Amino acid sequence: MIDAPHRRDGVRIAALIHRVSGVGLALFLPVHFYVLGLALNDTAALDTFLNWTDNWAVKLAETGLVLLLSLHLFGGLRILALEFLPWTPRQKLFAALAASLAVFVSLGFFLSAGS
Amino acid sequence: MHRRAEVLDVLVWRGDANGGGYHSYGVPAQESQTVLDVVTWIQQNVEPTLAYRFACRVGMCGSCAMMVNGEPRWTCRTHVKKVFGAKGLVIAPLRNLPVIKDLAADMAAFFDKWTAAEGRFHPSKSRNDAMEPISPEAPNRVAANAAIECINCAVCYAACDTVTANPDYFGPAALNRAWTLQNDVRDAGYTVRQDAVSSSGGCFNCHSHQSCMTYCPNELNPTASIAGLKRLSALSYLTGGKAR
Amino acid sequence: MIGVRLYLAQRLSALVMAPLMIGHLAVMIYAVQNGLSAEEILSRTQGSLWWGAFYGLFVIAVSIHAAIGVRAVVYETAGLPERILNPLTWAIGVSLFVMGGRAVAGVVL
Amino acid sequence: MLERHDTDILIIGAGGAGLFAALHAQKAAPDLKVTIAVKGLLGKCGCTRMVQGGYNVALGKGDSVERHFMDTIVGGKWLPHQGMAWRLCETAVVRIRELENEIGCFFDRMSDGSLHQKAFAGQTFDRTVHKGDLTGIEIISRLMEQVLARPVERMEEHRALALIRSRSGDELAGVLFVDMRRGVFRFVRAKTILLATGGGPTMYRYHTPSGDKSMDGLAMVLRQGLPLRDMEMVQFHPTGLLGGAGTRMTGTVLEEGLRGAGGHLLDGDGRRFMFDYAEAGERATRDIVSRAIFDEMRKGNTTPNGGVYISMGHLGPDSVRERFKGMVKRCADCGFDLAAGRVEVVPTAHYLMGGLICDPDTRTELAGLYVAGEDAGGAHGSNRLGGNGVANSTVYGGIAGEIMAGDCASSGDQSLRTLRDPNEEAIAAEIARARHPFGRRGGNVHALRLKLMDLMWDEAGVMRTADGLNRGLAGLKELRNELFETGVADDDMVFNLTWHDWMNLHSLIDTSEVIAGAALWRENSRGAHYREDFPDQGELETSYFTVARQGTDGGLSISREPVEFTIVKPGETLIAGESETLVAAPA
Numbered sequence A: 001m002i003d004a005p006h007r008r009d010g011v012r013i014a015a016l017i018h019r020v021s022g023v024g025l026a027l028f029l030p031v032h033f034y035v036l037g038l039a040l041n042d043t044a045a046l047d048t049f050l051n052w053t054d055n056w057a058v059k060l061a062e063t064g065l066v067l068l069l070s071l072h073l074f075g076g077l078r079i080l081a082l083e084f085l086p087w088t089p090r091q092k093l094f095a096a097l098a099a100s101l102a103v104f105v106s107l108g109f110f111l112s113a114g115s
Numbered sequence B: 001m002h003r004r005a006e007v008l009d010v011l012v013w014r015g016d017a018n019g020g021g022y023h024s025y026g027v028p029a030q031e032s033q034t035v036l037d038v039v040t041w042i043q044q045n046v047e048p049t050l051a052y053r054f055a056c057r058v059g060m061c062g063s064c065a066m067m068v069n070g071e072p073r074w075t076c077r078t079h080v081k082k083v084f085g086a087k088g089l090v091i092a093p094l095r096n097l098p099v100i101k102d103l104a105a106d107m108a109a110f111f112d113k114w115t116a117a118e119g120r121f122h123p124s125k126s127r128n129d130a131m132e133p134i135s136p137e138a139p140n141r142v143a144a145n146a147a148i149e150c151i152n153c154a155v156c157y158a159a160c161d162t163v164t165a166n167p168d169y170f171g172p173a174a175l176n177r178a179w180t181l182q183n184d185v186r187d188a189g190y191t192v193r194q195d196a197v198s199s200s201g202g203c204f205n206c207h208s209h210q211s212c213m214t215y216c217p218n219e220l221n222p223t224a225s226i227a228g229l230k231r232l233s234a235l236s237y238l239t240g241g242k243a244r
Numbered sequence C: 001m002i003g004v005r006l007y008l009a010q011r012l013s014a015l016v017m018a019p020l021m022i023g024h025l026a027v028m029i030y031a032v033q034n035g036l037s038a039e040e041i042l043s044r045t046q047g048s049l050w051w052g053a054f055y056g057l058f059v060i061a062v063s064i065h066a067a068i069g070v071r072a073v074v075y076e077t078a079g080l081p082e083r084i085l086n087p088l089t090w091a092i093g094v095s096l097f098v099m100g101g102r103a104v105a106g107v108v109l
Numbered sequence D: 001m002l003e004r005h006d007t008d009i010l011i012i013g014a015g016g017a018g019l020f021a022a023l024h025a026q027k028a029a030p031d032l033k034v035t036i037a038v039k040g041l042l043g044k045c046g047c048t049r050m051v052q053g054g055y056n057v058a059l060g061k062g063d064s065v066e067r068h069f070m071d072t073i074v075g076g077k078w079l080p081h082q083g084m085a086w087r088l089c090e091t092a093v094v095r096i097r098e099l100e101n102e103i104g105c106f107f108d109r110m111s112d113g114s115l116h117q118k119a120f121a122g123q124t125f126d127r128t129v130h131k132g133d134l135t136g137i138e139i140i141s142r143l144m145e146q147v148l149a150r151p152v153e154r155m156e157e158h159r160a161l162a163l164i165r166s167r168s169g170d171e172l173a174g175v176l177f178v179d180m181r182r183g184v185f186r187f188v189r190a191k192t193i194l195l196a197t198g199g200g201p202t203m204y205r206y207h208t209p210s211g212d213k214s215m216d217g218l219a220m221v222l223r224q225g226l227p228l229r230d231m232e233m234v235q236f237h238p239t240g241l242l243g244g245a246g247t248r249m250t251g252t253v254l255e256e257g258l259r260g261a262g263g264h265l266l267d268g269d270g271r272r273f274m275f276d277y278a279e280a281g282e283r284a285t286r287d288i289v290s291r292a293i294f295d296e297m298r299k300g301n302t303t304p305n306g307g308v309y310i311s312m313g314h315l316g317p318d319s320v321r322e323r324f325k326g327m328v329k330r331c332a333d334c335g336f337d338l339a340a341g342r343v344e345v346v347p348t349a350h351y352l353m354g355g356l357i358c359d360p361d362t363r364t365e366l367a368g369l370y371v372a373g374e375d376a377g378g379a380h381g382s383n384r385l386g387g388n389g390v391a392n393s394t395v396y397g398g399i400a401g402e403i404m405a406g407d408c409a410s411s412g413d414q415s416l417r418t419l420r421d422p423n424e425e426a427i428a429a430e431i432a433r434a435r436h437p438f439g440r441r442g443g444n445v446h447a448l449r450l451k452l453m454d455l456m457w458d459e460a461g462v463m464r465t466a467d468g469l470n471r472g473l474a475g476l477k478e479l480r481n482e483l484f485e486t487g488v489a490d491d492d493m494v495f496n497l498t499w500h501d502w503m504n505l506h507s508l509i510d511t512s513e514v515i516a517g518a519a520l521w522r523e524n525s526r527g528a529h530y531r532e533d534f535p536d537q538g539e540l541e542t543s544y545f546t547v548a549r550q551g552t553d554g555g556l557s558i559s560r561e562p563v564e565f566t567i568v569k570p571g572e573t574l575i576a577g578e579s580e581t582l583v584a585a586p587a
């Protein structure tokens, strides 16, 4: 009947992003390990894979992963600060900063990957 | 003041533990009118068996909390003009608690968790002793004071998605109370309480969503209190219970 | 569902990972500039005790961290009992550790 | 459909009196079963939670129990039961330490670390202990936690309907309840039973107490023919919020300190009027200010909603906002600007000094029945000092707990050691009484409540005359008839608030009759009671109090009894020279 206005709050969204990115990373990580694991017995297979990553769509997807990681990383640091440092009322600001930093880093990755 | 309408469109949830739905009412608008007054008007004039709860009617007892347009609020101190929106007014029983009937929720779990979190004072002295002199500026006292004025209204409890998802979780109010007591130098229950708040329903389940502090009508900050408990409990675990 | 030990393990592993991941991101941004190749990666990492420790530490930390993290998410969305949750947490942690270990071995050895 | 249940010690009401009784009874007799039944949720209803000002207690440093006692007697205009008043002041000293040291209340302190005690009207010493201006929340929340953590049986949302005597009629056997959530009647037998439903004069158009209070307890004892004293003594607070008839906020208290700090009272035209009535202007005592406002209202010099204004803006809105943060926020939440604007106020019925007669051990005339808190009459006489209310309920609640435990223990009173079988006809009759409205066509219960509140306000309120009181009594008779003709539409007993409104109204009409009757009987003006046709206070030496009883035919008999000056006589004082302390209070 009615949506949940409390979930529209900035820090609440930050928590959601943190969760989604964390789960995303947890799903991606085994793939990442698998691919690197290829290096163990088959350098060529790794290269095939890395060549495949040379295409644009894949670059975009990789950037997505970096975004996930950096969102989770900076968001996680925000949570650690909230939990371990004395309380500050500027949580919204910090959440926004964490998100911007993440976007900035992944943009950096995307640009350098594209060059 | 100009009112949007002479008659307010109000949807009220009616039903019981077996389910229910929204009923629509037209309530005459007034200059001074809280959400509780709207509910009261409906009960007194059109729906005699509408169930809801209130006592003090001035924000002291914490028994009138309901969901208003999807948000938990103390209805006796929420003026209609503050919340009346495009959808009118939608009133439902408090979230995260079982419904008894209509707008009255069963608060038993909320208070059971309060007790489970050792949300009560353990005396170190008796009525025959002098009272502990405590400076109002002492850091512990300041910390205790910041979290003390809770009216156990369960608004924070209803706002917390972690409570929704995790039925064991004590929730913000109980932990906020526990934090107050951990800062109370007169209290002798520090260790048992530390165990209680570190247990599987305790403070470590909180994801710092901060909805509790956003909605607490008394502007308390359970998020900070819970963070404090996490710090204390973690430290006390690491130091073998010596940290205090 | 989460007690003090799981909490500490998760937060401490996060603390360990934070600098590692910042480093990893920096290296990635730097490295991808010229396109990645197996040879390029391996030349950097193979035989390096330093990179071995770097990624080894990460694998240990992330196995702990992600297992506990996913545990919370699974519990809160599916409401599984501890009876299932505990083995699940272990399973996630151990398989991440094994896979990650192989990967590190692959690029370092 | 009647459930039956047994316990040893039964407490009705969970305010300061009820919760303290539960704790003390449980401690005194851990092997006895203690049950607390309450109309709302435990700790979340009643007026103790609404205490703002604080708790009176003499803690030395120049103050003494004697001084507190003298203030109580003089404030009560020599009507208090002196034994009860003394016990109140004396025990408060221990009780406050229990509240701090054992229950966990964290009262405000001074910079040297000792308790802060503030000034409260009518007292010769700053003795009011407090926690900000939310003292009641601190007291009740802490008591609630302690009770929740103990093996005390809770019967929440159980409304007491009637006291039921044993078959012989000599003792109380138990209490009939309705479990409001399930809509079932339950009869609970107990060896000893405490009445702690907290009075609450909510039969007035403007009133402060919480919505659950409707004088049920006193209506129940009235039907048992037990004696009520001082029932004409209804205290009015001069500044209740006025927001119109359609809001429950109307009547709730605006802090006394607003006037103390220099707030102005203005009539409808914005004219300051208090100096027409008293030299002290707005700073005059509660009763004088209440009467002055009432007089202005009668003259028609009123605001849109029919009251007067309180105005604080001249003190600087920012400073008002800072000093009265809670009040300003409360007003703002409800749409009023207290800091800079004008807020409409009216006198509002606040506290009932009268109540069931008991001894200082809380025992009543009926074996097995005890009473404490606002339901008990005597300690305050004709006027209650601000801060003596919560002291009274916590002091006597604790005493009651111990006495009840002792009386029904194996060493106790022979007749109270065992459970008594109830008079079954009485149970059946009381169930029929409660079910009465279901047999009728629906009517508007709320309209009747408004009628009652107007009637009592106009005829038995701040100022009274014989004519008015007689009109009031006649009106009450009519109202009772109308009530009995009015039904409750839906036959569903589950959480049926309108049914409870009906029963609330029944209790209120019954007790209103006693208030009006006793007010007619008292032909002088003392404390809270003001007769325009008898404005003198009468001779102090021959002070009397009123005693009302209902006969078996339902008629009221009212009599006067002389006050016994057992400790101090009018003209005397206990405070020789500067305060000496008989009962040592630790620093």
Ligand SMILES: Cc1cc2nc3c(=O)[nH]c(=O)nc-3n(C[C@H](O)[C@H](O)[C@H](O)COP(=O)(O)OP(=O)(O)OC[C@H]3O[C@@H](n4cnc5c(N)ncnc54)[C@H](O)[C@@H]3O)c2cc1C
Residues within 6 Å of the ligand: D012, D013, D014, D015, D016, D017, D018, D037, D038, D039, D040, D045, D046, D047, D048, D049, D050, D051, D052, D053, D054, D055, D056, D158, D159, D160, D161, D196, D197, D198, D199, D208, D209, D210, D212, D213, D214, D216, D217, D253, D350, D351, D372, D373, D374, D375, D386, D387, D388, D389, D390, D391, D393
């Ligand atoms: C707004 C306000 C401010 C006040 N400020 C002060 C102050 O500053 N200082 C001071 O000393 N005093 C103050 N008082 C007075 C003080 O609150 C009372 O004197 C005191 O709290 C009464 O305590 P009690 O336990 O007798 O009753 P209450 O606390 O009122 O408790 C009564 C209990 O009985 C229950 N009950 C009622 N009927 C039934 C029934 N039929 N069945 C079952 N349960 C029932 C109620 O639900 C409630 O739980 C104030 C009162 C009000 C209203």
Ligand code: HEM
Residues within 6 Å of the ligand: A018, A019, A020, A021, A022, A023, A025, A026, A027, A029, A072, A073, A076, A077, A079, A080, B206, B207, B208, C011, C014, C015, C017, C018, C021, C062, C065, C066, C068, C069, C070, C072, C073
């Ligand atoms: C890089 C450093 C990292 C930091 C600082 C970090 C920090 C955190 C923190 C503080 C939490 C707890 C959030 C909460 O309980 O509300 C968390 C949860 C989580 N993390 Fe990380 N993390 C990091 C890396 C990772 C990685 C690499 C993964 C995946 C493999 C991951 C997966 C998860 C998951 C699944 C959760 C659970 C999310 C939730 O409970 O909502 N994290 N992380």
Ligand code: SF4
Residues within 6 Å of the ligand: B062, B149, B150, B151, B152, B153, B154, B155, B156, B157, B172, B173, B176, B215, B216, B217, B218, B219, B220, B222
């Ligand atoms: S912390 Fe705030 S919202 Fe939560 S119960 Fe207490 S007063 Fe209500």
Ligand code: F3S
Residues within 6 Å of the ligand: B159, B160, B161, B162, B163, B171, B172, B205, B206, B207, B208, B209, B210, B211, B212, B213, B222, B223, B226
């Ligand atoms: S909303 Fe819930 S998750 Fe924690 S910060 Fe508050 S308790």
Ligand code: FES
Residues within 6 Å of the ligand: B053, B054, B055, B056, B057, B058, B059, B060, B061, B062, B063, B064, B065, B074, B075, B076, B077
């Ligand atoms: S009715 Fe008491 S807080 Fe709203």
